[in-house]
Amino acid sequence: MVDYRQMISDVKASAADNSVVLTWQLNDKRSVIKNIYVERSEVGGQGNECAGCPLNYERIGQKEIIPSLLKSAQIKKQSFTDTNVEEGKTYNYRLMLCDDAGVCQEKSGAQINLK
8 A cells, every 4th residue: 555645745834814824745756646635623622622632633625636737846835725713723734645546544734823
């Protein structure tokens, strides 16, 4: 089984104009990944009260990967903007990398504190 997580690097979250911009690099030379789902968890939110407990994630978006576009430089740098955030909260993000058969693998993302 191919480890899709190795095809994603440099996952970062940054605050911008009452939103969070999540960015990452995609290096899928064999065009295996068809969809990237963005999921978010609010630290301290419902189901996430304990700092060391497993986080509950909610799917907030999707990026469809079109194989013919993987050859262009801009498709390698991906981004997603989360506009449903609140100042003073801490969010964790992760990516779910899925192939045509619906097999998905989790890629740890980034955490951001909006203070």
